[in-house]
Amino acid sequence: MLPISADFQQDYFSLFGLPLRFQLDRNALEQHYRTLQTQVHPDKFSHLSQSEQRLSMQWATRVNEAYQTLCSPLARGRYLLSLHGVDTQEETNTAMPLDFLMEQMELREVLEAARRNKDMAALDNMEARVKLTVNELQQQLALELDEKQDYATASGLVRKLKFMEKIAEEIGAAFDELDS
């Protein structure tokens, strides 16, 4: 039997046998993730040699990293762009459209008010609203990346998603805060 070389450097999509696309089959991803972890997880190697244990740890770590990246739309978009040689400049490029920034400021004000008033219902509403925006951004991102291959526009969308993820995190923290 000829060994088939599995390249440790291969991209995350290929690792799971998925096409290089933003839109992905979540079921296939999960299924392939489990199949791969079943092969490489340290629990399967703990009685073997040190070299095999070390390799298994590296592989399992990589498979987890790949899975986390592909699961998150933000990380997936950013990663796909990096494969196309595009840096999303999330730290440096802060030139966002005015209407988007206005919306961000408004969201933050609503969040602050909800925290101040310990208003769980307001947080619930916000969460739903953010989810909706995130979904819209994802659909646009799929269009720009998979259909139009317009990576500059896609980069802008990733930066927007990053803002939305940050606010979603803050909503989560506010839930925790009100619950304590």
Next chain:
Amino acid sequence: MALLQIAEPGLSAAPHQHRLAVGIDLGTTNSLVATVRNGISVVLNDDDGAALLPSVVRYTVDGSVQVGLPAQAAQNADPQNTIVSVKRFMGRGLKDVGDVVDLPYRVVDAPGMLQLRTVAGVKSPVEVSAEILKVLRDRAERSLGGALVGAVITVPAYFDDAQRQATKDAARLAGINVLRLLNEPTAAAIAYGLDNASEGVYAVYDLGGGTFDISILRLSKGVFEVLATNGDSALGGDDFDQRIYCWTLEKSGLSQLSANDTRLLLTHARAAKEQLSEHGQTQLTAVLSGGEVVDVTLTREDFYAMTQNLLARTLQPTRRALRDAKLGVDDVRGVVMVGGSTRMPQVQRAVAEYFKQTPLTNLDPDKVVALGAAIQANVLAGNRSADDWLLLDVIPLSLGIETMGGLVEKIMPRNSTIPSARAQEFTTYKDGQTAMSIHVVQGERELVSDCRSLAKFELRGIPPMVAGSARIRVTFQVDADGLLNVSARETNSGIESAVTVKPAYGLQEDDITRMLQDGNQYARDDMLARALREQQTEARQLLEAVDNALAQDGALLDEPAIRQIRTCMNDLSSIVDGGDHGAIKHSIEALNQATVNFAQKRMDQSVASALKGHKLSELEN
């Protein structure tokens, strides 16, 4: 072999000897050991038929150590030298243990972890726990008739890095090879899941003697995937006892009790709590050392009222875990109850109300964790399990480092699946800065002062550059035990310096040696014999593993490569039965070295075969 099951037809692995491995539940109140016998997980009893070993250790003047029932029997008479609930002190400093004033010990503060002054000297919680583990190890080895290959030790899912490290150190001190640290709720899920062949989302509500965990798991086609975990590592049955104790003091108009009286009343409080699980009311009667008589009636209603907010403190992490898992109460198919404290009717009622379903209690809540740990230990030791399954666990708390202004930059978020690695780049803030201090913290809060400090180290030798131009890459690696390693290096200059830290509270090899040498001559000889046996066990295991690997995948290597490995194997085989523990160790290392390339090829093949599997399944779809 469990791993690379890609053998050609008719080329199956040779049958091997059953390896002795156990699961140990090192509990706050009780500890247990279990093993898989004839394919069934069973708890191992002591000579008197008792499964539970009270987690109580007593040090005496003559230097002997009592563990379990005899120690428990002496706790009221000798409270200062009789350590109960030591798990609460694992990896904890004095300031972490708020209610220590109510405990009858002479506590010594020490860097990283508090210590306890006993008649036999100052003892660390790690040493006290090691005494409990030694008793369980001996019980298992006597019962199974041989040396253990290793053990899976369970820890609360919400244990932080310090508490995990301390637990692992205790096991090493007890001469136990730790196959894995396993989260208690996950262990329980294994015992339940494999028993009932369940699929879907399950919640494990684990209220033990001193810790509370909630884990949300998805069971699917033999994979146990922890979606989120949360908890409180200082909340458990002990707190319910404390409530009764405080209530009793108030009711009897008492204050400032002696150590003996405190312990006496706490013991009675616990008995009263247990009574109330069966009866509507109970009488708490005790005579204190000064002759005062305590005699109070406690009803269930009063008990429920005084512990209401303890229950609320379990539901808050429960809500958080569900939120983190992005699930609602309606998504949960079953709720598994774990831990002796879930016997309290008010706990069962509160959980049933929250989850809108009757929780599962068909496995003994005291034993289920050890039973699950044994199943995992059996697999990790390399004994073939009937059905192939996989466990994917997470870290309970976010990991990060301190940045300017005492703020935390999170590098690895909570509920990341392990093993996991994350890297982040940082830079210098002063021109010509040649060193950078890296402070690793664990927790969810924004301020460093609100999180737990794990380690501090310095990266030196950064080439002088303009502020902001150095690139310091900090990498966090969490292994399958949930233990963290951090390294940092400057990548911009091409000159790389790297440092790997172990948190400061972890025991170094030297500490272990010193602690062992502090013991008596008999213990030392015992240790040497044990070390030799362990090396021999490891050597035989490795020989068998390599032999099987060659039988399966020898085709991946050319003749000279195979010859080289065989030579190393022969060297090891020829000395494995001798008494030279150093030589065996050396030969093991040589064989490990010789198989690096082979391991790589096998892993490549294995991953490739998994990928090939995808392609096939896609065609089928």
